[in-house]
Amino acid sequence: MDKKQENKKVFLEIVKQLRALIKDEGIQPGEKLPSERVLSERLNVGRSSVREALRSLELLGLIETRHGGGTFLSSGQSHQLVEILASFILQENKSIDDVHTTRRMHEKEAIRVICSNRSLRSLPVWESLFMKLELEDGIIRDLLLRELIIASGNRLALKIWIQLAAYSAVPLKKYSTKEEKPMLQMLLKSMQLGYEEEALRAYENWIRYINNSSS
Amino acid sequence: MDKKQENKKVFLEIVKQLRALIKDEGIQPGEKLPSERVLSERLNVGRSSVREALRSLELLGLIETRHGGGTFLSSGQSHQLVEILASFILQENKSIDDVHTTRRMHEKEAIRVICSNRSLRSLPVWESLFMKLELEDGIIRDLLLRELIIASGNRLALKIWIQLAAYSAVPLKKYSTKEEKPMLQMLLKSMQLGYEEEALRAYENWIRYINNSSS
DNA sequence: AAAAGAAAAGTGGTCTGACCACTTTTTATA
DNA sequence: TATAAAAAGTGGTCAGACCACTTTTCTTTT
Numbered sequence: 001m002d003k004k005q006e007n008k009k010v011f012l013e014i015v016k017q018l019r020a021l022i023k024d025e026g027i028q029p030g031e032k033l034p035s036e037r038v039l040s041e042r043l044n045v046g047r048s049s050v051r052e053a054l055r056s057l058e059l060l061g062l063i064e065t066r067h068g069g070g071t072f073l074s075s076g077q078s079h080q081l082v083e084i085l086a087s088f089i090l091q092e093n094k095s096i097d098d099v100h101t102t103r104r105m106h107e108k109e110a111i112r113v114i115c116s117n118r119s120l121r122s123l124p125v126w127e128s129l130f131m132k133l134e135l136e137d138g139i140i141r142d143l144l145l146r147e148l149i150i151a152s153g154n155r156l157a158l159k160i161w162i163q164l165a166a167y168s169a170v171p172l173k174k175y176s177t178k179e180e181k182p183m184l185q186m187l188l189k190s191m192q193l194g195y196e197e198e199a200l201r202a203y204e205n206w207i208r209y210i211n212n213s214s215s
Numbered sequence: 216m217d218k219k220q221e222n223k224k225v226f227l228e229i230v231k232q233l234r235a236l237i238k239d240e241g242i243q244p245g246e247k248l249p250s251e252r253v254l255s256e257r258l259n260v261g262r263s264s265v266r267e268a269l270r271s272l273e274l275l276g277l278i279e280t281r282h283g284g285g286t287f288l289s290s291g292q293s294h295q296l297v298e299i300l301a302s303f304i305l306q307e308n309k310s311i312d313d314v315h316t317t318r319r320m321h322e323k324e325a326i327r328v329i330c331s332n333r334s335l336r337s338l339p340v341w342e343s344l345f346m347k348l349e350l351e352d353g354i355i356r357d358l359l360l361r362e363l364i365i366a367s368g369n370r371l372a373l374k375i376w377i378q379l380a381a382y383s384a385v386p387l388k389k390y391s392t393k394e395e396k397p398m399l400q401m402l403l404k405s406m407q408l409g410y411e412e413e414a415l416r417a418y419e420n421w422i423r424y425i426n427n428s429s430s
Numbered sequence: 431a432a433a434a435g436a437a438a439a440g441t442g443g444t445c446t447g448a449c450c451a452c453t454t455t456t457t458a459t460a
Numbered sequence: 461t462a463t464a465a466a467a468a469g470t471g472g473t474c475a476g477a478c479c480a481c482t483t484t485t486c487t488t489t490t
Contacts, residue, residue, distance in 0.1 A: 010472075010473085011273075011472085012274075015274075035442080036442065037441080046472095046473055046474040046475070047474085047475085048263050048266075048473070048475090049472085049473060049474080051263075051442090051443090052267050052270040053270070055226060055267040055270060055271050056270050056273075056274040058226075058271075059227075059230075059271040059274070060274065065442070065443095066441090066442080066481090066482080067441080067482080068440080068442060068443095068480070068481030069441070069442080069481080069482055069483075070440090070441060070482085071441090071442080098369045098371035099371055101371075101372070102369060102372050105324045105372070106320075109323075154313045154316050155313050156314055156316075156317050157317050157320070226443085250469075251471065252470080260444080260445085261445040261446070262446085263443095263444070263445070264444060264445080266472090269471095280472095281452090281470090282451070282452055282470080282471050283452030283453035283454080283469080283470055283471060283472095284453055284454075284469095284471080285453090285454095285470060285471080286471080
């Protein structure tokens with residue numbers, strides 16, 4: 001009775017073999033994969049089966065496809081996944097708020113992590129951003145936030161954050177305004193000094209400002 | 216020069232149409248979708264194209280397929296996505312730590328949210344869990360954590376957390392031991408009273424205990 | 431010889447038809 | 461009525477064909 005339910009799913013097997021091939025071949029992100037016809041021959045399966053596997057990986061954002069050009073291992077982030085999630089999983093209205101909230105959670109956590117770690121606090125990138133704020137008119141908001149996530153050292157969190165950011169991106173006003181400068185400076189300085197509460201407060205103020213100014 | 220780069224991707228168009236069809240038809244989770252051949256006819260595309268779209272949705276866990284039986288709207292959550300993430304995205308060793316860290320971040324954030332909201336603090340589920348701790352030998356650890364995430368009200372965070380929890384699940388010792396009881400009681404009580412710092416401290420202690428006892 | 435243009439080869443995108451394996455439904459039989 | 465057999469329905473896979481687009485190669489022109 002207790003049948004083991006041998007999960008056959010040949011289609012998933014191809015995905016697995018593709019992964020092995022990529023590893024064995026040492027294909028790096030951005031590089032080209034063998035053509036569908038070659039893969040079909042190499043794996044001893046039909047081309048349509050190969051395509052079904054490739055299409056799935058494409059939806060996940062793991063590969064990129066150029067008509068007439070070839071198939072490539074994805075280098076950067078993708079927004080396919082988030083679009084699908086958006087349309088299928090997140091059907092309710094509240095979902096957009098959730099994306100926003102979750103995104104902010106990652107950012108706050110990154111600030112906490114950085115504040116509590118001395119070597120992260122003294123990363124040269126903060127001083128660099130501080131200077132940039134002083135010299136230039138504004139900086140790209142997401143750029144600063146991405147640096148925070150990167151510095152926190154959690155690559156999975158970065159992956160997730162990129163997806164969330166891609167979805168909740170604000171079309172207008174990507175650059176910070178003059179009004180934001182003191183808040184951002186406060187955030188960076190507090191962080192460099194390890195003042196967690198003040199850094200978070202500055203962050204909250206900033207986000208509040210962004211939300212109000214965009215509405 | 217500023218070409219809009221009209222994203223054509225016919226393959227994604229089919230996914231979109233499938234979604235519309237599901238909505239229009241009012242197909243509920245667990246129910247059957249039209250057959251591939253019918254879909255092919257209905258959407259005016261080849262069967263192979265339909266399959267490519269379906270395979271992608273299957274990999275995402277949004278549909279389930281039974282050989283000879285049909286295609287069904289997925290009811291519960293799936294673990295395909297997490298497996299793919301595990302094998303493709305999370306290749307490094309550090310990645311397991313990242314999953315753990317990210318998961319804990321979600322849990323901590325949930326605690327913060329609950330503590331800072333009066334109606335969430337006074338949810339009957341906490342008292343119920345408190346009682347259960349008193350009466351029974353132990354409770355399922357993830358059960359309590361899931362309640363936290365659910366209560367925090369962020370459905371996206373819940374989705375993500377479920378995936379992370381599925382991946383980082385500890386095989387042994389799913390149930391809490393006697394030693395954990397005071398920590399959990401402390402966590403619940405602090406939370407009910409809105410003592411954020413104490414709740415977080417209790418949580419940290421508990422997690423630390425779990426990590427030590429499982430290693 | 432170098433540059434420009436044209437042809438060829440390579441590659442993904444899609445469709446059709448066929449056959450197999452499995453499940454569900456219908457029909458025929460005991 | 462119950463059981464068994466046949467049929468229909470459905471997903472799984474493959475092969476071939478054609479199209480659209482890109483890259484490479486070759487030819488022509490300057």
